[in-house]
Amino acid sequence: MATQMSSSRTRTTATGERRKPAGGRRRTEALIFGTLGVGVFLISWQLVSVSGAVDAILLPAPTAVASAFGDMFTSPGIGADLRASGVEFIIGFLLSLVIGLPLGMLIGWYKRLGFALEPLINFFYSTPRIALMPILIIWFGIGLSSKIAVVFLGGVFPILINAAAGVRTVDRTLIQAARVFNATDRQVFLTVNLPACVPFVLSGMRLAVGQGLIGVFVGELLGAQHGVGLLVANAGASFQTPRVLAGVALIAAAGVVLTNLLGLAERHFSSWRAQ
C-alpha cells in the first residue's frame, strides 16, 4: 500500500541534455523496430485471412476491419454511442480525481486516518471492480450512471493510493526547512507536500485511464442503452466480426491517446527529477 504504483517509463524521461544524441538514436530505433513489428503482425494476419485457412467470420482481414472502422462512423446512432461512452468516462474519471486526490492526500497526511481506511481500500482495490457491475446496474439502472460508477470505482483507488504515497514519501528535511522559515501548516502543505505528490498522482491517473476504459467498455457489454461497448456487443451478437474488432480498436486508440497525453504531463511535471 505504501509503495507507489507506476510504470517504469517515467524514469526514462528526464535524460540530460548531454545524453540527447544517444537518447535520440534510441527513440529512432524504437520507432523503426516498433513499426516493423506491427507491420509484420498485420501482414501475417492479412495473409492468413486471405489464404482462406480461417473462416472470415472468425478472423476478418485487417483491411476488412479498417473498412468496418470507417463504416462505423457513418452508421446511424454512432453519435449517441460515442457521446454516451465519452460522458461515462469523463464524468467517472473526473469524479475519481476530485475524490481520490484530496482523500489520498489526507490519508497520507493523517497516519491514523490511513490506518483506519487502508484495510477497506486494499479490499476494494483487490476486488475486480467490474465484478460489481451487476449490483451497480441494480442500484443505478442500465443508463449512464452505472457506468460512471464503475469508471469511478476503477479510477479512484489508483489515484488515491498514489496520492497518499506521494504525501508520505516527502523528504522530512524539506518540511524542516520550511518550518525554519516559520511556515504555517498550510504553507508546508502547499509548497512541499502538494508539489511532491504531483508526479505520483499523474502515475495514478494513467492507471485510472486504463481502468476507466475497461469500466466503460465492459459495463456497456453487460447492459446499456447507448455506447461503444453496446455497439460491439450488438455486432458480436449478429456475427459482424469486423465491426467488433473496429469497436475494440476505437477503445484501444482512446486508451493510447489518453495514456500518452498523461505521459507528456508526467514528463513536464517531473522535469526536475534527478537524471
Next chain:
Amino acid sequence: MSRSSAARSATNAATATGDEISPHLVARGVGIQYPSPDAEGGVFTAVDGVDLEVRHGEFVVVVGPSGCGKTTFLHSVAGLIPTTSGELLLSGTPIRGPGPERALVFQQPSLLPWRTVRRNVSYGPDLQGTLGRAELRERVDDLLRLVGLEGFGNRFPSTLSGGMQQRVNLARALAVEPELLLLDEPFAALDAQTRERMQAELLQIWEQLGMTAIFVTHDIKEAVLLADRVLVFTAGPGRVKTWIDVDLPRPRKPEASREEAFHSLEDRIWDELHQTPTP
C-alpha cells in the same frame, strides 16, 4: 603577538557597541530530551545543563564527539526542537519556535527539487511574504552573485553538484537576512577541495554581512579556521566542556592553517575532545 592584539581590538570594537550588556544568545541550564524507544526509561537526554552566551556578530563553532547533541542544540536554537528545561534567550526573549531573524543551513542541501535555484533562494521570503517582487528579484540576484551561482538561477537542484547545491542552501538561508545564522555541518558531505573553497567563501560572506553565526562541525581544522570562539561539547548528554578563544587575525584566509598558532589551537581542541571524561 601583533596578530592576537589585532584580533582583540576587533573583538573590543564589537563589544564597544554595547553588546556586552545584552548578548545575542543566552542559554541557562538548557536541557533537551526527547522520547526514544532505545533509551533508558524511553527518554533520551541529548543536551543537559548547557550555559552559554554568544555575542552579537560573533562566529562560534561548536565541536564535540558524534552524538553529543550539538545538532540537537542547534535545532533548538532554530526553534525546531523545544527545550525541556532551562532558558534559551534570543536578544533577551525566550525562543518558542522558528523566527524570521534566524536561519538554518542544513547538513544536506534539502532544496525543494521542483523549484529552480532562484525559487529555492526566494523560498524564505516567499513564505514570510515580506518582500515585493522587484525587491525580491534584486535580493536573489545579489545572493546568487555572492555565492558564485550567477547564471545558474534557472537550473533545477538535481542538475547541480553537491558543492553548488550547498551554496544554494546557504543563499536560501541568507535570503531572509538573518541576524543569527545557524549552520549544521554544512560542508561535511563535500569533498575536501570543495569544502576548503566553501569555507573560504563562507568567511568572506560572514565578514561582509557581519551577522552572528553558530556553526556545528566535527572538523577541528574547520573550527579553528572559522571561529572567534570554539565551544567544545562533551558526549552523552551534551554539556559545555570548555571554550577556546581563536585569536587569529581577520580577515582570515585558508592559508592561515599553515601557521604555528593555528596548529597549537588545533592541538588544544584535539586534547579537549580526547580527554577521557571523569566519571
